[in-house]
Amino acid sequence: MIAAGCDVGSLTTKAVILNNTRLLGHALIGSSFNPEKSAAEVMEKALAAAHLTMDDIGFCVGTGYGRERIGFVKKTISEISCHAKGAHFLQPSMRTIIDIGGQDCKAIRLDEKGEIVKFMTNDKCASGTGRFLEVMAKLLGLELEELGRISGQTTQPINLAATCTVWAQAEVIMHLNDGMSKADLAAGINEAMAARIAILARSVGIEKDVCMTGGVAKNTGVIQAMEKQLGIPMRRLRVDPQMMGALGAAVFARERMGGR
Amino acid sequence: MSTEEPRVIKVFEDLLETPQNRLVEQASQDGRIPIGYSCSFVPEALLMADRLFPVRLHAPGVAGTELADNYLSSLVCSYTRSILEFAMDDRYDLIRGWVTVPSCAHMQRFIDNLEYLKRPDFIHVIDAPRKVNESTLKWHEEELHMLADKLSSHFSVDMGKASLMKAIDEWNRFCVIMNRIGDLRKTPNPPITGSEFHRVVMASLASPKDLILPHIEAFYREIENRESTRKYRARLMVVGGHLHDPEFIRIIESQGGLVVADRFCTGSIPGLIPVHVNGDPIRALAEHTFEKTLCPRMMEDFDRRLNNILDTVKEYRVDGVVIEIIKFCDLWGVDSMPLVSALRKVGIPVLKLEREYRTTGEGQLRTRVQAFIESMGR
Known part of the structure; x- marks a missing residue:
């Protein structure tokens, strides 16, 4: 059950690949003027880090200010919800x-x-x-x-x-x-x-x-x-705090696939 | 049943493109007298007598307030600065009279500067009371009598009982049709969006009612049997002061919210209620003003304002309330604090947004609204 999250922010674009609760790969790049291109590029890097291809991803959620321009996501969720989800996923006492x-x-x-x-x-x-x-x-x-x-x-x-x-x-x-x-x-x-x-x-x-x-x-x-x-x-947090939006998006994606 | 976008809506969109639309121009050319006003305490029906007609002051597409900024502090709200900008730039050149209420210190500065800079032939300030009781009602009645006399003598218009009754009848016709449209928003699948409804209300407030009524009636006929297949995640109510730009509501609705009720100065609740005359029409207008104007400028009236929102939430099956406040608005800034607490206390989700008069920061607005709807579990 492999899920992904992509966070296109105003300064940086991030992606996280998650298999159940295990972080398989992540990547961070500077955002370009083209959110769609930034998203594709960062996802490619994260997939490479996880030794996977896009076909392996069951569900992908997009977030960040460029979320509506990401071509490959199945759902968009606000970064407010995603940061909350990511932090709570890592530390439920948060x-x-x-x-x-x-x-x-x-x-x-x-x-x-x-x-x-x-x-x-x-x-x-x-x-x-x-x-x-x-x-x-x-x-x-x-x-x-x-x-x-x-x-x-x-x-x-x-x-x-x-x-x-x-x-x-x-x-x-x-x-x-x-x-x-x-x-x-x-x-x-x-x-x-x-x-x-x-x-x-x-x-x-x-x-x-x-x-x-x-x-x-x-x-x-x-x-x-x-x-x-x-x-x-x-x-x-035990994960790079800058990745929290993308991580939260990936957790949402995992939930969409039936994971808890 | 059709599910297409209503066609007549384009008429209202066009009427909102300029501060003095083609219907205002047409009526002016016919020798009628447009009176500009800026506050719901000004009784529109009174300004509909004889050849008069009211035009709600708005500043569509205002790009900056460079002229007004010379006279108003940057801590004065952007609505005040925008209408002064348009006044100084002669964008209200057809307006022949100004009727205002110093509802707040900012609006008082607008009036002062308008008088000083433009020296209008006719300007009247209604000294509206800040409490609702029998003595203030009498006070307000006297205020309206003074205004009627002044209008009559300056413009040579008939402000007698028969003329006022005719104006009130027309106002009531307008309210009845608007309320019929508003009632359609109570249904599970309203045939119109909140931004479409707001376009109709705003265009109507800025146009002579007799000329816009046929368009409103056509709009109603077009949508009354329409069933929407539009998907939405939450039914929202928007609460606040002046909101003129339908774009603000469109952005809220782009995130899955459907605005079904609008309780703001230029909305339909509780502003568009008919006037009940039982005797003197001016007395009826004074009573009507107090009944329809649930403004935070009024003292000892918070519970009535709150209960109106709570009743609307039930009646329109609202899932969440969005409170919108123009930055530096003292009245709504203060009132919103206990309002947010009181609404949350009874379990109503609330999102408070601070904004400028002209809709800006679409990305941020989308994020907040989306997060708000998500936080409601929808």
């Missing part, structure tokens, strides 16, 4: 999921059965999204992944007063010109990000266990800042 994607962030609260009780999204503004970190990393001349690592070396994180991505950029430039260290700036950026998301997370009512999904969850600096903001630990 009750609150904070997903930070490239262009939005979502706080989702689940009941004990994994059903969505409440969700909130921020999709009006780039601050509090992966795009915010991408802009800031570029400004500091760092790779996105380095933002978390380098922020661990801070002695005195800066306090970013502006929450707007554009104005925060101006503020970071000013601090750079003042000779502020990149570590202090990176830590300040992560804390500003966490402060924004914590407001959203609190609005759904935080309940343990809590985890973060989406690309930003790979940034250890943001995770630590979130733990500090919310005063509770974040459960680490």
Whole structure:
């Protein structure tokens, strides 16, 4: 019983191949201007990693902002449901999921059965999204992944007063010109990000266990800042958090095939 | 029974393309007087007397508010900014009189700027009360008398009892046919979508009623025996303030929701109810305004607003409620908080959406609505 999930996001496209509860393969690529092409390409990579072909897939679910443009899926499900499903599949005690994607962030609260009780999204503004970190990393001349690592070396994180991505950029430039260290700036950026998301997370009512999904969850600096903001630990997931939407889609696909 | 898209709907679509449609132009050329209004507290039937006709101010396809932004803060809602933009850009050039209500601080700023910038020949502000009781009813009745007198003297129109009764009859004819169409949405397979219904309502509010009535009647005849085979996953009710763009509802419906009831300023519930006259028509219009306007600007009236939604949920077999609020709308922003809690408390799923006047961010809207329907287990 082989199921697949494909998540076409605004920045990255992901695919997961699942055999019952076993992850057979997965892949991640940058999203192109053509969602259909990105989906086909990432699925090909995931299938190659699993040593399978498309004919082996019993059911495939699509998710993400490009979900309606994926040609090979049999059903589309929102990424809100898919992230919740993926996280609950990995850790059934999960009750609150904070997903930070490239262009939005979502706080989702689940009941004990994994059903969505409440969700909130921020999709009006780039601050509090992966795009915010991408802009800031570029400004500091760092790779996105380095933002978390380098922020661990801070002695005195800066306090970013502006929450707007554009104005925060101006503020970071000013601090750079003042000779502020990149570590202090990176830590300040992560804390500003966490402060924004914590407001959203609190609005759904935080309940343990809590985890973060989406690309930003790979940034250890943001995770630590979130733990500090919310005063509770974040459960680490055993699968790449950026793959959670695609994993959830694959779990839905497995359920469609009669799997539990 | 046909299951095709209704053909007459195209008429309403065309009428919504411009703020002053061809029916407004036609009536103006015939010497009639279009009066622009922006709030449900303005009694439309009063503005239908003699040669007058009401035109609900809307700003279809507004692309930006560069002119209005010079005069209004960015914290003023995009509806207010959009209609001021159109007014400044002379997009309401046929409008000969303006009747407004300072329902909120934003609308008051619109009125102030309209007066200051455009210096209209006729502008009247109804000082509508914020409580419903016998003394405020009397107050509102006096307000409407003042408006009627002012209209009569400025435009030389007949605002006497017989003229008002005729106008009320026409308003009631319009309401009866709209309610008949609305009742079809209570059926298990409604013959029209929510976005189609909204197109009819919005086009009607922005047109002279006598000229649009034949189209509405033709539309009703076309759909009354229609049975839809359209598949939907959930019956939804939309609740909120001004919603002019049917596109917003179309996007909701593209995700498997069917909007069967609309409780917003420019919707049919409870706005399109006939006026019952028992004596003085102006008194009847004052009573009617209080009865039909369930607006968060009214104090000590929350329970009536909530109960109206609860009754509608039962009557139209609604599975979930979508509350839509224009960003920075103080009235709906505040009222929606206890409303969401009260609805959830009785087990009604609620999705609250903040939006701009013109529909934007279709991708995000689709995701939220799809997730909402999924969270209902559908």
